[in-house]
Amino acid sequence: MTASLAKVPCTIITGFLGAGKTTLVRHLLENAGGKRLAVLVNEFGDLGFDGSFLAGCGIEGCTEEDVVELPNGCICCTVADDFVPALEKLLNRPNPPEHILIETSGLALPKPLVTAFNWPAIRSRVTVDGVIAVVDGPAVAEGQFADDPEAMAAQAAQDSSVEHDNPLEEVFEDQILCADLILLNKSDLVDAEARARVIAEIRAHLPKAIKIVETSHGKVEPALIVGLNAAAESDLAARPSHHGEGEDHDHDDFDSVSLPLPAGLSPETLSIRMTKAAEAEGVLRLKGFTAVPGKPMRLVVQGVGRRVSHHFDRAWGADEARDGRLVVIGLKGFDRTAVEAALAG
Numbered sequence: 001m002t003a004s005l006a007k008v009p010c011t012i013i014t015g016f017l018g019a020g021k022t023t024l025v026r027h028l029l030e031n032a033g034g035k036r037l038a039v040l041v042n043e044f045g046d047l048g049f050d051g052s053f054l055a056g057c058g059i060e061g062c063t064e065e066d067v068v069e070l071p072n073g074c075i076c077c078t079v080a081d082d083f084v085p086a087l088e089k090l091l092n093r094p095n096p097p098e099h100i101l102i103e104t105s106g107l108a109l110p111k112p113l114v115t116a117f118n119w120p121a122i123r124s125r126v127t128v129d130g131v132i133a134v135v136d137g138p139a140v141a142e143g144q145f146a147d148d149p150e151a152m153a154a155q156a157a158q159d160s161s162v163e164h165d166n167p168l169e170e171v172f173e174d175q176i177l178c179a180d181l182i183l184l185n186k187s188d189l190v191d192a193e194a195r196a197r198v199i200a201e202i203r204a205h206l207p208k209a210i211k212i213v214e215t216s217h218g219k220v221e222p223a224l225i226v227g228l229n230a231a232a233e234s235d236l237a238a239r240p241s242h243h244g245e246g247e248d249h250d251h252d253d254f255d256s257v258s259l260p261l262p263a264g265l266s267p268e269t270l271s272i273r274m275t276k277a278a279e280a281e282g283v284l285r286l287k288g289f290t291a292v293p294g295k296p297m298r299l300v301v302q303g304v305g306r307r308v309s310h311h312f313d314r315a316w317g318a319d320e321a322r323d324g325r326l327v328v329i330g331l332k333g334f335d336r337t338a339v340e341a342a343l344a345g
C-alpha cells in the first residue's frame with residue numbers, strides 16, 4: 001500500500017460534560033510536533049463554543065479550517081448526515097490531515113461513531129487509532145455517576161433489565177466501556193486517597209484491563225494518546241454498550257438552552273451569579289462568554305457541576321458585538337427560571 005492510500009488514523013475523544021475534552025484537544029494541538037492535525041468537534045447545545053475556543057487558539061500551524069464544528073446536537077445520532085460528510089471533506093482536501101482528532105459531545109455515546117468507521121464511504125480511508133475517555137476525577141469522587149443502591153434494588157425487584165436509575169451513569173459507563181485508554185483528569189482537584197477510590201470505581205465498571213493515566217488539565221505525553229493503532233472499528237464486540245445497534249438514544253434525559261449573559265458586570269459579580277446558576281436544580285454544565293467593563297478581552301465563563309471559573313481568552317474583534325451568551329445543559333426539566341433569576345442578579 002502506498003502512503004497516499006494508507007488509512008488516516010483518527011482518535012475519538014469522549015468523556016462526560018466538562019471532563020476536560022477541549023482542554024486535552026488544545027494540549028494535543030499545541031504539542032503536535034509538526035504533525036498535520038485536524039479536529040472535528042461536536043457539542044450538545046447550539047453555540048459552537050468548543051470550536052470557537054479551538055479555532056481562536058492561536059496555536060502555530062493550526063488554522064481555522066483545521067477545526068470543523070458539528071454543532072447540531074449529538075454526533076452519535078447524526079452520523080450519516082453530519083459526521084461522515086465532514087470527515088470525507090477533510091480527507092478530500094488537497095493537503096489532507098495526517099491525523100484527525102474527534103471530540104464528541106459530553107452526552108454522546110462513542111460506539112455508534114466507532115461503528116460508522118465501517119461504512120463503505122469511509123472504511124478504506126480512515127481507521128480509529130484509539131478511543132480516549134476523559135474522566136472528571138472530582139465528579140466521580142463526588143458520586144455523580146453512581147446509582148442509588150436503594151432505587152436500583154427497587155427497580156430490579158420490578159423488572160430484570162439492567163436500566164440504571166441515574167441517566168448520567170449510563171452515559172458515563174458507555175463512554176469508559178468503549179475506551180482504549182482512560183485519562184483520569186483534574187487530578188489537581190482530588191487527593192491521593194480519593195484518586196485511588198476513583199480508579200477502583202472505574203475498574204469496577206470495566207470487564208477488561210484498560211490503562212488509566214492520571215492527568216491534570218489534559219497534560220499528557222501525546223505519544224500516549226496518538227498512535228495506539230487500536231483499529232477500534234474492527235473490535236466492536238469488545239466494547240459493550242447499554243444501547244443496541246440501531247437503537248435510538250434520543251437524549252430524553254437531557255436538555256440545553258442558550259441564554260443572554262449580561263455584559264458590563266465585573267468578573268467577581270458574574271462569578272457570584274454563575275455560582276448561583278450552577279446550583280439551580282438539574283444544572284450540569286454552563287459555558288459562555290461576555291464583555292466586562294474596561295477590558296478589550298472576552299471573558300469566558302465555565303461551570304462544571306457546582307464548580308465555576310472564568311478567564312479572558314482573546315481580544316474582541318473590531319466588528320464583534322460585545323455581548324454575552326451562555327449555554328446551559330442540564331437534566332430534562334432543569335430549573336431554567338432559577339438560572340435566569342440567578343443571572344439577572
Ligand SMILES: Nc1nc2c(ncn2[C@@H]2O[C@H](COP(=O)(O)OP(=O)(O)OP(=O)(O)O)[C@@H](O)[C@H]2O)c(=O)[nH]1
Binds near residue numbers: 015018021185186
Ligand atoms: N482544575 C482543573 N480544571 C480543569 C482540568 N481540565 C479541565 N479543566 C477545566 O474544566 C472546565 C471544562 O473543561 P473543558 O475542556 O471545556 O471540558 P469538556 O469536556 O470539553 O466540556 P464539554 O465540551 O462541555 O463536555 C474548564 O473550565 C477547564 O479549564 C483539570 O485537570 N483541572
